[in-house]
Ligand SMILES: NC(=O)c1ccc[n+]([C@@H]2O[C@H](COP(=O)([O-])OP(=O)(O)OC[C@H]3O[C@@H](n4cnc5c(N)ncnc54)[C@H](O)[C@@H]3O)[C@@H](O)[C@H]2O)c1
């Protein structure tokens with residue numbers, strides 16, 4: 293039975309991959325480097341935008357991170373309305389509030405300023421403005437949005453999600469405790485700013501978990517069956533930077549060069565996974581986020597080694613290559629040993645950055661349902677190297693239980 297099911301999942305995944313491969317995905321035009329945010333007001337003005345909605349969260353506006361930009365915009369003649377009610381794992385209500393503020397302030401453009409939560413929320417606010425008759429729930433899945441969308445400028449403040457270059461956005465529904473994705477090439481922000489100066493004050497635990505999210509994007513896109521030369525080379529660069537710079541940045545976040553490298557790595561990983569997709573780590577993590585609000589990056593960091601253990605033999609050569617790219621082994625070693633080294637490296641990074649080995653919120657009684665939802669999310673749109681069935685997914689989840 294499982295053999296037949298596997299065959300059908302593989303065929304469907306191949307078909308989805310074929311369609312995705314034909315999609316024309318753009319890359320955002322970048323302003324990059326420490327201090328590059330200063331060039332944003334002029335860019336916004338040059339695009340004819342005169343009233344912008346700045347979407348962020350209170351953690352970011354509370355430390356004054358958005359103030360210089362808001363002032364510079366006003367100075368150049370672009371009105372700036374700040375909407376900072378975005379919650380981590382943004383909700384449908386957050387989006388609707390933002391839509392209301394956008395309309396009330398008669399905005400004609402959007403700045404997404406923050407981590408993945410602010411950027412995803414801004415993406416769907418923008419989609420709702422252009423598709424006023426469609427509710428957020430009706431946008432779930434792929435290709436449910438029509439354009440054109442208002443000009444959007446993404447300013448990531450974590451390194452991180454890669455949402456500034458991805459075609460997706462994740463939304464939480466607090467009523468059902470489910471998290472769902474909205475995907476469309478129209479959601480790729482046309483402009484993005486990679487400015488490490490904004491990340492200097494990022495607390496160590498957010499630096500580590502968001503960095504491990506970027507690593508997960510790189511690894512899952514690399515070992516998946518939709519990987520291409522383009523996605524592989526971006527994923528390899530991301531892995532090399534993250535393995536070299538993340539732990540040092542966790543210990544001392546003030547090195548601007550390392551911060552800029554990590555912003556670049558997150559962006560590369562974003563370019564890779566938005567084309568080659570993610571895998572079971574994300575499927576499980578999204579569902580833990582929906583049910584218990586576990587931060588996305590933290591959940592990924594915890595789950596990544598267990599999922600890699602599960603599929604190691606089926607992607608041994610690729611994990612071995614990542615070990616070499618990451619500077620933790622040499623070509624002369626066997627693929628078996630290198631792939632094991634890579635997984636051990638992930639565990640070591642987690643240990644060194646105080647990331648736990650389990651999820652304290654996880655309840656044993658929720659595991660069957662969580663596994664069911666994770667597999668429904670993954671099949672057929674995640675091109676994983678080894679397929680998981682219900683009992684195998686439950687087994688992985690049981691490893692995350694904390695006594
Ligand atoms: N669309 C995509 O492609 C994609 C990919 C991965 C994850 N996601 C989604 O992104 C969300 C997670 O995003 P995230 O991990 O970036 O976290 P986040 O946006 O939820 O931010 C986490 C916390 O960090 C704070 N913060 C952010 N930048 C800061 C800074 N520079 N200084 C100080 N504090 C700062 C915020 O105030 C917040 O409290 C999840 O909802 C996840 O599902 C989306």
Ligand SMILES: [Fe+2]
Nearest residue numbers: 453505509588
């Ligand atoms: Fe992610």
